[in-house]
Amino acid sequence: xxxxxxxxxxxxxxxxxxxxxxxxxxxxxxxxxxxxxxxxxxxxxxxxxxxxxxxxxxxxxxxxxxxxxxxxxxxxxxxxxxxxxxxxxxxxxxxxxxxxxxxxxxxxxxxxxxxxxxxxxxxxxxxxxxxxxxxxxxxxxxxxxxxxxxxxxxxxxxxxxxxxxxxxxxxxxxxxxxxxxxxxxxxxxxxxxxxxxxxxxxxxxxxxxxxxxxxxxxxxxxxxxxxxxxxxxxxxxxxxxxxxxxxxxxxxxxxxxxxxxxxxxxxxxxxxxxxxxxxxxxxxxxxxxxxxxxxxxxxxxxxxxxxxxxxxxxxxxxxxxxxxxxxxxxxxxxxxxxxxxxxxxxxxxxxxxxxxxxxxxxxxxxxxxxxxxxxxxxxxxxxxxxxxxxxxxxxxxxxxxxxxxxxxxxxxxxxxxxxxxxxxxxxxxxxxxxxxxxxxxxxxxxxxxxxxxxxxxxxxxxxxxxxxxxxxxxxxxxxxxxxxxxxxxxxxxxxxxxxxxxxxxxxxxxx
Numbered sequence: 001x002x003x004x005x006x007x008x009x010x011x012x013x014x015x016x017x018x019x020x021x022x023x024x025x026x027x028x029x030x031x032x033x034x035x036x037x038x039x040x041x042x043x044x045x046x047x048x049x050x051x052x053x054x055x056x057x058x059x060x061x062x063x064x065x066x067x068x069x070x071x072x073x074x075x076x077x078x079x080x081x082x083x084x085x086x087x088x089x090x091x092x093x094x095x096x097x098x099x100x101x102x103x104x105x106x107x108x109x110x111x112x113x114x115x116x117x118x119x120x121x122x123x124x125x126x127x128x129x130x131x132x133x134x135x136x137x138x139x140x141x142x143x144x145x146x147x148x149x150x151x152x153x154x155x156x157x158x159x160x161x162x163x164x165x166x167x168x169x170x171x172x173x174x175x176x177x178x179x180x181x182x183x184x185x186x187x188x189x190x191x192x193x194x195x196x197x198x199x200x201x202x203x204x205x206x207x208x209x210x211x212x213x214x215x216x217x218x219x220x221x222x223x224x225x226x227x228x229x230x231x232x233x234x235x236x237x238x239x240x241x242x243x244x245x246x247x248x249x250x251x252x253x254x255x256x257x258x259x260x261x262x263x264x265x266x267x268x269x270x271x272x273x274x275x276x277x278x279x280x281x282x283x284x285x286x287x288x289x290x291x292x293x294x295x296x297x298x299x300x301x302x303x304x305x306x307x308x309x310x311x312x313x314x315x316x317x318x319x320x321x322x323x324x325x326x327x328x329x330x331x332x333x334x335x336x337x338x339x340x341x342x343x344x345x346x347x348x349x350x351x352x353x354x355x356x357x358x359x360x361x362x363x364x365x366x367x368x369x370x371x372x373x374x375x376x377x378x379x380x381x382x383x384x385x386x387x388x389x390x391x392x393x394x395x396x397x398x399x400x401x402x403x404x405x406x407x408x409x410x411x412x413x414x415x416x417x418x419x420x421x422x423x424x425x426x427x428x429x430x431x432x433x434x435x436x437x438x439x440x441x442x443x444x445x446x447x448x449x450x451x452x453x454x455x456x457x458x459x460x461x462x463x464x465x466x467x468x469x470x471x472x473x474x475x476x477x478x479x480x481x482x483x484x485x486x487x488x489x490x491x492x493x494x495x496x497x498x499x500x501x502x503x504x505x506x507x508x509x510x511x
Contacts, residue, residue, distance in 0.1 A: 018442065021437060022435055029433045037422045043416045045131050047128070048127070049125060049127050051401075086112045088152075090105070092152040093152050095108040095145075157402070173384065180380045197363060219345050223343065226335055230336065237332050243321050266301075273288070286337045289334065293333050420500055
């Protein structure tokens with residue numbers, strides 16, 4: 001412990017013996033540091049809070065793609081500090097002088113982009129901060145400019161948003177109209193090509209909408225449904241035949257009662273057939289085929305009624321089952337006819353494709369091109385209607401509401417640099433640098449402050465040491481130098497205090 005204390009005393013003594021070096025180094029470091037701090041311009045910050053609310057009268061799907069409420073908030077956030085808006089701000093605030101070149105304009109815009117920050121606090125509330133610290137301007141001018149930049153930015157942004165929505169809608173409509181006109185022209189050209197192709201290949205291209213491949217697929221899908229229905233109808237007909245076979249034709253009772261029912265139904269069916277032919281239906285029509293089958297069944301029943309004589313009256317259950325069987329026979333006949341027709345259509349189209357593969361492929365290509373163009377045309381029409389509707393909404397109402405929650409603050413003190421702290425740190429660094437320089441110089445020079453240290457360094461015993469004798473004149477001279485040293489240190493501290501006072505006075509002048 002005593003050794004450590006001795007080392008501390010030796011270190012203090014070595015620094016004290018070089019106290020003028022400590023004072024000189026401290027003055028040098030402080031002067032240079034304070035000059036560097038003085039060269040840093042004060043930066044003033046101004047803050048404002050802005051509410052941007054989208055009056056979303058239309059739902060997102062009717063706003064037109066990127067014009068939905070959430071997307072529009074994101075777009076506003078991105079365009080608030082766009083280069084175009086910042087150039088207007090720089091011109092308004094005087095950062096871009098009259099007649100400035102493109103380079104000066106780009107520099108002013110880049111400075112504003114660097115010093116303007118937007119922090120979203122909520123979905124539609126933004127805190128905007130502008131920082132201005134231009135060395136060629138005074139502190140008062142910098143503080144005024146920081147607030148003016150925000151004022152100008154909010155004004156430019158508000159005017160741009162109020163006009164921009166309507167301008168964007170008009171430009172969007174103009175663009176969509178040109179695209180629709182191009183698609184309409186393309187559709188006409190494709191229709192003309194298709195009509196010419198069909199005229200050149202009459203009989204080789206089957207009629208109907210869609211390409212041959214599409215018609216084959218549609219026919220096969222319908223054929224699958226018809227086959228399923230036909231199986232069900234045949235099963236129902238078989239069940240009706242079984243029930244009819246086990247049901248007697250007549251029941252005991254008065255002869256002739258109820259006779260002629262089948263003949264009455266036959267007459268009605270024949271009248272209906274005559275009506276169908278009057279409407280122009282041919283014998284190949286499914287309804288005509290079914291009705292003919294029902295007429296044949298009714299004729300057989302009528303013959304049995306005539307042959308039955310007076311054996312009994314007609315069985316009502318038999319008549320009902322016979323009518324049901326006739327109806328199911330008609331259904332089976334109609335489904336069979338439709339199945340045969342679809343099978344024939346598929347075979348014909350397939351045969352034509354096999355015989356003329358190039359024609360079918362070309363026709364498919366033309367139809368596919370027409371379908372794609374038609375889909376794009378319909379989509380553009382829908383988009384034009386959405387944009388038109390959105391433009392009407394923005395014209396009739398305020399689609400975007402911009403409200404200033406907190407106006408730009410008027411800075412009264414610089415946000416940076418923290419001069420009092422920096423001045424203090426420089427003072428401490430100067431004192432520490434002076435002490436460090438003196439201690440380092442003492443370590444470099446081979447001198448020994450105590451006899452014990454000399455004895456340890458040389459390895460030889462030290463007999464004794466001679467104490468310094470200070471004469472009265474020497475004592476007076478030392479006191480005088482000590483006063484000078486204290487004066488130098490006090491001057492350094494006084495300069496530091498003067499700089500602090502000047503800093504606070506300067507801040508008061510800005511306020």
